[in-house]
Amino acid sequence: KLFVSLGAPENPMPLQYAKVLEEFYNLTNGDLLEPNEKTATYKAVFGLFHRLTYQSLIQSGGGLPSQTQTIDDSFQKLQCLYLPSSKSRLVKSTDLVFDDTP
Numbered sequence: 319k320l321f322v323s324l325g326a327p328e329n330p331m332p333l334q335y336a337k338v339l340e341e342f343y344n345l346t347n348g349d350l351l352e353p354n355e356k357t358a359t360y361k362a363v364f365g366l367f368h369r370l371t372y373q374s375l376i377q378s379g380g381g382l383p384s385q386t387q388t389i390d391d392s393f394q395k396l397q398c399l400y401l402p403s404s405k406s407r408l409v410k411s412t413d414l415v416f417d418d419t420p
Contacts, residue, residue: 335366
């Protein structure tokens, strides 16, 4: 409520969450995240993917167009997406590797 009263949108766009992650990366220079920073980045990642899922749903039968193109256009402005690694650091998403071997 505080942020909305200060002019922040009630429903942030995915790009805004990505910008928050970028700011945390700039703040930490890719170093180990402090516990509060780690919590905040996880919340930003959750918000990012939650809004992507919500915004990308194609409305069937309601006559409402999908906002996928709007999201795609907004991400064109983003230089890099930073995500937390298993080592509690923010890294470029292109540098992350998912290892699902047992």
